Amino acid sequence: MRKALTGWLASGLMILGLGMMAPKMVHADAVKAVPLSVVPITNEYQVNKATMFYDLEMKPGQHTELQMKLINNGKSPLTVRVRDTATSTTDAGQIDYTNLSTRYDPTLKYPLPTLIKIPKQYQEIKMPAETTATYHLPLTMPKQQFAGIILGGIRVTPVVNQTVKRGIGNTYGYTVAVRLSNGIDQLPSLRLKQVSVGSAASGGAEVRANIQNPKANLLNKGTLAARVTKQGQNRTLKSLTLNSSSVAPNSNFTARVPWNGSIAPGDYTLHATYTSNDLKFADQKVWHFTKNFHVSTVQAARYTLSAMHIPWWAYAIMIAILLLLIVLIWLLLKRRKGAKPSASA
Template identity: 30%
Template sequence: MKKYFVGITTIFMILLAIPSIHVSADDVDYSVQAIIPDNQIDKKQGYFDLKMQPKMKQRLQIKVFNSSNHEITIKQNVTYASTNKSGMIDYSNKPLKEADKSLEVPLPTIAKISDDTIKIPASSTSSISVDIEMPEQSFDGMILGAVEFTQVSEKNTEKKESGLSIENEYSYIVGVKLSETTKKITPNLNLLDVKAGLNNYRTSVSAVLQNDQPVILDNLSVDAKVYKKGEKKVLHKAAKSDLKMAPNSNFPYAIDWENQPLEPGTYVLKLSANNGDQDWNFTKEFKIGDNAKDLNKKAVDVEKNYLWWWIIGGAIAAILLFLIIWIILRRKKKKNNED
């Protein structure tokens, strides 16, 4: 039975934390363009930055250009903005159940796309529409998301001798930012949880950070240190800057365990963060449980702890030495008795 692996190349540019659509790539057969409406706040931008009102209904138009000499298939999704584990805003398609609990109105719940999939003839143009219906209740801040376009091209399918095939997909992102008022919203950072796990298959501890406000939290610097409970020595630490969080989102800020095995016990995390205007400081006690053994087995490049082997080996050596001395003394005593 053949196995299929999907390699996804996402092509986008970030401008004011919103993905642009003005992108070019030699091996991509298509491009997209947003048709900017009259209620666009900044008409210089290529993404949707719209001034909305409660209960307002609006249809957005996006053109899709096929620049190739063959028919192509494009699928599209409406997505909500999240924050990935690298601390950057992510517009790729994700299940709504993974959204942060503070996100009251994810874009996919108020924006519906006209066609999930379209076929575009060679050297032709098609368009898709996105119907938006705003909630009844007015809100401050922003609703942030995107329309994701993905090409699935049979000509890029490479079949290998092993029977595996790799299907390449190319994605464009058209940002959608909706706001109703100009009230300034202040971002807020929370520490939701601290837990041991694997980051890129390496042992780590993650501090789950949350921005619970409907505004982008940018220029974020984070400094985290982990201690064994009751001790002052820093076991592991991680400092990063220029992080950016989507509105009403969370992400796991990883503290690398430096290829050391995770050891069960009680630890303390001390984490400080700032965005140039605000400071946050957290101290949280957490435990690494019995699942550490399984995590260490799954981790790559983890340094093995040979302490118990040394203890067992030392005990065996001590017993052998004791037996040798006992045997020598016994033989000596026997010989003396014979004399």
């Protein structure tokens, strides 16, 4: 199991541009402008010394240092920022090692940034031209023994001046994965937390299914198939498929089923199946989820209007016409009241 996981991390990080030698979203001009290299140094607690990331198995409460070599190959000084992150799962069903948010899943007991204390002087490093330096990042394991893994990354990003940033238009950086364990396995699992309806970024409605992995291990090689029906019926109204999905340990993500066009008020049902061929399991693992939800009349009207992409000026014209009608009605009523004949003596 550990061999399979190590292989996935090594290959997956390189594919995602998150490996220690693979810059994320590197533009050709960015390489010339920011000639940075990041090399992790093998730790004494390394499980597999051939891996290109920190994969440590330690005892509760043990201390160590993660050593990292930074190289400025350029002929100009360079300033870099160093941050540590806990892995999260994107709404597209992919593991993210670069998310700096501290809004963790409630089941994440030991976020990596609480275990690695990056010294203040390392958080923003000024490197002279054509220099190499090794930095030491203190790490302390949780005092309590835990099952599964703690997964995160160390993110190194150059501070690029505005002139260069406008020229490259991409975020340039390196993330080195960090995997910690006490040597006790735990299988990943999934559960459907909630289903709701919201506004899609492109307009209209979307059905949101929040799926959580409450266990301290990552889930690989997954496919999510979700569909929406009227409650009590089987005809598929809308659907979503996420292929090649992965879910980070102790994380959740929101699968968004797009609803193009108008949505009618009423009762609906979300049906979801997550299938994984992860080698952690003896056979293919399948989770089935079903949950009912309701769309109110107000929600349906709001999402239908947003799907029509009516420009702001059209709303302004409609409001102006409405106000004009109100004024006209008021004037007519006032005129009619003033035209009434007075009562005879």
